[in-house]
């Protein structure tokens with residue numbers, strides 16, 4: 001799906017230099033590159049405070065920890081997302097409250113969010129799935145109306161922007177109470193290992209998050225809070241500094257390839273290309289097709305996947321089983337049928353290769369093979 005070796009080969013001398021420098025400097029924890037990367041990422045995102053941490057799941061957990069919610073507080077989130085969104089709430093003894101998503105953008109349905117709000121609601125986690133912003137203008141106003149903070153899980157949409165109701169354009173992850181991201185190697189901005197970060201516009205909140213990520217300490221050996229040991233390695237920060245310089249070009253390349261897929265596939269019966277929300281840019285972490293179900297409920301998604309595989313084309317189902325039906329979350333008491341859109345997406349989505357080192361010819365071959373099917 002993703003040719004990281006080719007992507008790295010293109011910038012090998014820069015990565016080598018970052019590695020060499022980090023080895024030489026030997027400040028492996030909280031070395032200078034961590035702060036430098038945070039500053040450069042902040043510049044790229046329009047100036048939010050950046051709190052680096054160990055991974056995107058920790059980032060979500062830290063954002064929730066910073067709210068000091070009572071046990072059992074309800075965290076509203078999409079029923080269609082990576083499991084980490086749920087996990088971060090569950091591990092803290094908070095209650096994940098999945099709600100259904102929109103069939104076109106795969107993102108949170110604001111009406112379902114509003115319907116799920118109760119006096120116990122502690123936060124809403126908005127996921128910008130596959131690289132496109134959820135309905136931030138409406139979700140922000142719902143958060144404001146009920147006094148509920150919005151956490152943006154931006155692991156998949158770094159660099160996307162969204163136009164808010166007042167016309168302001170903001171970077172994904174920087175509009176709500178806090179945003180989180182992941183530098184897992186396969187993300188649009190990926191480390192050579194694990195990494196993550198939080199974004200916030202509020203200096204005091206950034207300070208609290210920084211302390212929570214470092215054993216809850218306010219100064220060395222003074223622990224005000226129960227925290228985590230969740231830091232971004234100096235080495236990963238140094239490598240991420242290199243990759244961040246290339247991110248705008250890589251994003252533009254992903255967008256061009258998506259346009260190419262769109263024009264080659266838009267007219268295929270029974271297939272839907274990714275819907276685009278005019279208020280958001282799309283950074284195409286994934287290019288996700290829908291293989292429509294027949295009226296009988298039958299579906300040829302898995303058949304298409306095999307057809308592609310036999311012709312040397314990888315594809316992935318993100319995600320095959322919704323979180324509310326995962327064994328680990330059975331204790332929440334949800335049943336099949338409660339989130340019909342999310343459940344249908346699990347049966348009908350298929351993500352095909354999209355990454356910056358893919359050639360026009362390769363994309364044409366994938367599209368042509370799908371048409372042939």
Ligand SMILES: *Cc1c(COP(=O)(O)O)cnc(C)c1O
Pocket residue numbers: 055056057058081082084085127153155156181182183184194195196
């Ligand atoms: C990747 C991802 C995460 C978790 O990030 P890690 O760095 O792997 O912990 C969380 N949420 C979403 C939507 C993701 O795609």
